[in-house]
Amino acid sequence: MVACDLYLDGENSTDNGNFFNMVEKIPLKALFLKFWWKESFMNEIIEEMKRCSKKLDSLLSLSLNAKKIRGSLVVKNKGDRLEFYRYIDQASLLEYLGSNKTDILASLAQKRYDTQLLKAVKKQKKAVDFCIKKLEEAGMEDLSKIYNGFPAELKQYIKPRLDDDEHYAAKWQAKNYATSKRENDTENYTSKGEHVRSKSEVIIADRFYVKGIPYHYEPIFLIDENDYLVPDFIILNKRTRKEFLWEHFGMMEKPQYCLVALSKIETYAREGYIFGKNLICTFESKNHPLNFKYVDMLIEEYLK
Numbered sequence: 001m002v003a004c005d006l007y008l009d010g011e012n013s014t015d016n017g018n019f020f021n022m023v024e025k026i027p028l029k030a031l032f033l034k035f036w037w038k039e040s041f042m043n044e045i046i047e048e049m050k051r052c053s054k055k056l057d058s059l060l061s062l063s064l065n066a067k068k069i070r071g072s073l074v075v076k077n078k079g080d081r082l083e084f085y086r087y088i089d090q091a092s093l094l095e096y097l098g099s100n101k102t103d104i105l106a107s108l109a110q111k112r113y114d115t116q117l118l119k120a121v122k123k124q125k126k127a128v129d130f131c132i133k134k135l136e137e138a139g140m141e142d143l144s145k146i147y148n149g150f151p152a153e154l155k156q157y158i159k160p161r162l163d164d165d166e167h168y169a170a171k172w173q174a175k176n177y178a179t180s181k182r183e184n185d186t187e188n189y190t191s192k193g194e195h196v197r198s199k200s201e202v203i204i205a206d207r208f209y210v211k212g213i214p215y216h217y218e219p220i221f222l223i224d225e226n227d228y229l230v231p232d233f234i235i236l237n238k239r240t241r242k243e244f245l246w247e248h249f250g251m252m253e254k255p256q257y258c259l260v261a262l263s264k265i266e267t268y269a270r271e272g273y274i275f276g277k278n279l280i281c282t283f284e285s286k287n288h289p290l291n292f293k294y295v296d297m298l299i300e301e302y303l304k
Contacts (some may be wrong), residue, residue: 042135049132056125059117071095073108084108165238172236173214180230182216200250200290201232204282207295208235213303215246223271229264235280237303244281244302245273253285 074094075087084105085094097105100167144162147155163171188196190205194217208215214236221229233246245268249261260281265275273279280298284290 006148046132046135049128049135053125053128053132054183056121057120060125062114069104069107069111071108073105073112165241167216168241169238173216175216177216177219177231177234179216180220182230189258198248198250200248200282200284203290203292204233204246204248204295207292208233208298211296213297213299214238214239221245221271223267229267229271231268235303239304242278244280245277248282248284248290250284251286251288252283253287 071086071088074087076083076085084097086097086104086108087094095101097108119200142164144160144164147158147160147162150158157182160167184197186195186197188199188202189200190196191209192205194205196202196205196217205215205217207213215233217233218230219234221231223229231245231247235244235246236242237244247264247268249257251257252261265279268279269275271277275281280302282290282295282298
């Protein structure tokens with residue numbers, strides 16, 4: 001699924017023809033960009049490496065505590081089959097492990113596996129622990145904040161190589177997304193003056209505005225040449241620079257509406273937007289209206 005950025009000289013245009021007539025250029029978007037130079041991302045790397053180190057520790061203990069048996073496994077290829085033997089030392093003959101000695105074969109096979117695993121795990125753990133040590137020693141300064149440390153008199157002469165969160169958010173907000181042109185005959189307007197379709201969308205948009213969350217209303221996402229989705233909002237977490245879709249389902253007391261809502265959530269999932277991961281959904285019914293405090297909880301959980 002591709003978000004439609006419009007690069008047009010005039011206003012967005014529509015007609016009754018193919019949907020692609022709306023768009024002069026549709027660039028592919030990397031929906032989940034990670035930024036190596038951001039302090040938060042580098043800290044995530046360190047924490048993930050520490051988790052990896054702990055998992056390697058658990059593998060080390062399993063391998064070291066595996067049942068030991070004297071000797072090692074020898075495998076001989078006999079063309080149409082493999083034969084297995086136990087080697088103990090040069091003074092002893094190879095011991096053939098036939099069907100009556102599968103317990104010994106099993107122990108030796110496990111020993112060979114554990115030995116190879118132990119060697120690889122030790123090598124990986126050494127590398128991971130070395131990286132953790134060096135990253136922590138270096139200190140993970142957010143490189144985008146270096147520019148902010150310069151006096152205003154010098155900033156005018158400097159072109160920052162990296163955007164800080166606010167500059168990045170401003171550029172993201174300035175994008176000209178293709179948006180829905182479906183008729184809206186309501187009188188629902190947000191604090192920013194946007195014409196939305198429901199009072200609940202006013203609540204959601206205004207909470208974004210109050211909380212400083214960048215968003216676009218009803219952006220168009222292409223599924224294929226003949227199909228597209230229009231989520232209520234696309235929003236940006238300024239700290240992680242991760243985009244989310246936000247969909248509000250407002251008539252859940254109606255059975256047919258519920259079926260359409262479930263189908264839409266499944267479509268999002270097929271396109272890579274998973275409910276609770278990068279798709280945020282809110283719901284309400286006639287007897288259970290949207291609570292702005294719940295909207296704030298979701299904002300704090302996903303967008304701060």
